[in-house]
Amino acid sequence: MLLVFGARTVVRRELQELTQGAELYAAAIRQSLLHARSTMETLADLASPGLDPRLLAQEILDRSVLFSGLMLLSPSGHAVLMEPPDAESAQFRKNLHFTDWVGKVLAENRSMFSDLLISGSDRRPTIVVAAPWRGPDGRILGVWAGSLDLGRLSALFPGAAEPMRSGYLTDRRGLVIAHQNNPLFIEEQTDFSSVPPVRLALAGKKGTLRYLNPIEQSDRFGAYLPLELTAGSPPWAVIYSIGAEYTLGQLNDLVRAVLGLGVLLAALTSGLILLSLRRFLSPLGVLVAAAGRIGAGDLTAPPLLNTGDELEKLAEAFAGMTESLRRKDARILEQVTELQASNRELEAFSYSVSHDLRAPLRSIDGFSKALLEDYSAVLPPAGREFLGYLREASQQMGQLIDDLIQLSRLSRDEFHAEEVDLSAMAEKAAAALRAHDPGRPVQFAIQPGISAMGDPRLLWHVLDNLLSNSWKFTARNPRASIEFGSQASAEGTHYFVRDNGVGFDMAYAGRLFSPFQRLHAQSEFAGSGIGLATVQRVVRRHGGRVWAEAQPEVGATFFFTLKEAE
Template sequence: MPRLSLRTKLLIAFLVVLLPLLALIVYGYTVSYKQRSEDIMDEQVRTSQAIGALVDASIDDALAVAWSFSKDPIVRTMDSRQIDPYLESLATSLPQYDSLAVLDSEGNSVGLSLRPPPGAPRPGATGRPYFQALKSTHQPAISDVLISRATGNPTVAVVVPMLDDSGALMGATVAALDLDYLAQRVETIGVRPSQGIFLSDTQGTMVFHTLLAREEWGQRSLADYPPVQTALGGAPARIREMKGLSGDERIVSATRTPKYAWVVGVSTPVAVALAPLQDTLRYSLLFLSGAIVFSGGLAILLAEFLVRPLRQLTRSAVALGKGERQAVEIHTGDELEQLAGAFTWMADAVSDKEAQLRGHAQQLNQEVQERVTAQRQLEQVNHELEAFSYSVSHDLRAPLRAIDGFSHAVLEDYADKLDEEGKQYLQRMCAASKRMERLIDDLLKLSRITRAELRREEVDLSAMAQEITAELRDRQPEREVQLVVTPRLVADGDPRLLRVVLENLLSNAWKFTSKHPRARIELGVTEHEGKPAYFVRDDGAGFDMAYAEKLFGAFQRLHSAEEFPGTGIGLATVQRIINRHGGRIWAEGAVDEGATFYFTLQA
């Protein structure tokens, strides 16, 4: 990392002081941006709701118009010569409709306010989905966006059934909403000049858009447009920034009309909405730039004032490092002068300490050599102890095997020559040699555990306990023992050594409950002095708490070997493993009421 001069550090310090101001400006802009966006979205939601009410009212008006002239006697004659003039006259007072029409029961035109040219077919609705819906339900229907065959304008047809006295369909009346006229009315409802208004039907088809060409009306699906998707689901859409239908970045809001479930959307260009905030940000950054220039100049002047005496101190320090005593003369009347005085005192003290340090260094070197020698001796002793353990194991096992082997041979080959007392003596010799061999194994295991390297990792005690208890069940499948293991018990330790701990504790619990026809053994965790304490609990023979301290000593047994077999090494081994993990083990129990062994591990 390159070294920075004091002048550079001071300049950086002044700039860092200005960072909170920059952060405050950015934070203020962010908060204002969010609030401004929320206000605009709220306003757009209110606007879209007002437009939605207008759209629903327009459809209701169209239904009312269609219903009104469907009941007219002239219309019900189904005579084109009478109906056409009537509709032409009626349409002059209803500019919001592109056309008015009367259809027969098959959707053929029998009356039209805009007559087609001579020889041209009269436009009908046969096969149109909206007419088929009316025909099957005898209920009013609303079409998708249609292009008027008479005027070429985009329209939405509102169709009302005409029923005869028997209730049969005799035809339908049509009021075709002029979408140009509807869009013009929408723009009068408090819409800002830069805002765009769009309307889609219940299927997401665009009915109109004030910023798009009329040729796109009714030809474009908005079903996948996020604001329309949200509004069709019933919730108001509020999107802070997205690409609008007109291609620029916009704040978009949309709501569903309350009655006919069409979607009204209002959008505002982001650039227009945030223009006041961007002007404020621009002025704030200009002010900050001026503050940076001023602070930088002030930092340079202050650095020059501080650096001059510090250079003199540096030269004196270099000279002191070379063993030269050089006085420091600084008269600034401030902390720098005090620093110079302290430096002079330090130079005098350094000489006195050098002699002391040399003596201490010699003494330290001597202690290090002694520790190295002691370490080597300890390693040699450990090596010899390991060799001795192997030798003892080998040398003791050989005669034990001989005693065991010859005892079995005498029992097998001379059984007919021995009385029962002699056979019993030989059997006791075999059992004693077996116990001695197990004792040697446990002693060697205890010795290895003391010297083994500790390798910590995450250990799943629950899974380990399940494996051990499964092995115990396999050995004595006839026993009825309820084994309860708390799931997901995880500890940090050596998995090999922790398995030895659980094997000893669970095996002891299994052994000391063997006199009960039904037993219960539990592995769980509790809290002790703010740390997790794991425990193994049983309802077996238990022990007298007066002898609790003897439990973890080697060869210490509270029960006879005839009652409960064992060497008395297991709990001593467990205690050494727990001690190596920086933890503690203790037990609680009562005679014939079971025992609980707790242990902790250092995190």
């Protein structure tokens, strides 16, 4: 029984440490990659034809350690800007429009990560994160793309590299993206899809196992888990393993120690046997208790034993493992601190750009107002009308800048999940709309008892924008009705906002959720074109999706999902 208990304890502790290492790395890589995607989306939101794109790219590279280079691509996929500049990129520019990820970003109108590919500039493996760039009129201006530094991703593995331990990350095809010990696997684009834990992780499974690695020809214990960056997209695989001979060697040492002790005890008197058992079990109990504390998250080092045998070595191993876990926790905290600092710098940069844009708008609006007030008598009616148009346009542009900054901030604000009463939130939004225009006879039908897990501040933007849109687009209907409800489906709960307003042609549904996209003229229905883009960004942060169904002059229904509580 003692042998079985000791063997199980050693293997269980090893597998727990491997699982914790895989989870720590997965958390660090997810934070880094989502930060990279948020950076590219913010760059695409801030960029405009009037700003120098190279200055924006240089600013991002100066502030972020995640990117090795940035590109601005034309709608046809040709590189029109590369930062830092590459004197040998002619072939890369010519062939770039054949890459799958460029077409997917433009076709699906969303940011995404590529699979592992070879950079056209330095011929080294890289992962590209890209976001679509559209102008105020909805015209596709191009794609902003950033090449990630894979060495940086490899450096995120917890702890220093050890000969017996191996941590690595693969893309959805099983190609190595980051490796703790052997960068040649990245350079040679080694295919690990035949390795059992990789195959299981790419299938969306998480666990531990003992297996034979056919690539390295080694017997190993390993932990595996899937890394999903975008809802509905195939996952990547995170693997953290150790050579089986190392773990089995510890078991052999334990077996020899216990068997040797048994032979010695058999030769002693019953009194000496009792004394020896007490001296052996006492330090072992200390180690078992320390192992339980470590498993529960208490990283206080177990007391060192002075027994002069394998138990002392085991105690030292426990102390070393605890110290390694402490270093890993400190490294993760350092990474999170760096990312938070980078987010703060990026937000400050956004505010700086918005301030530079607002200053000339204030001047235009102010001088136009002064002309109307001081020289109205000498201006012809057409001149006063033109100045009015000028003031209205400058004020509208200022509102667009405010909405754009709010949109970019939604990707960086902290996420605080709790149970949210969506029905009560919808009632509050409906009451605000009635108070703003009490003369409109609009019938609201809000289903009671709808709740979900999410950030209440962010979900308010979803319901407020969707209900405000329905209020706006039912203005011509004397019997306007707006409904909020939910319905069950195979993928979970679908929440919806339905109205009997002007609707729209479904042929243009793909443009709904892009910033500044409008399906109706400004003279018919006012707005900035940011509301539905805000809705989509909040829903994606909640692990869901949003879509619409409509018919002209009949009405529209906007559906969205949220990640179900576990």
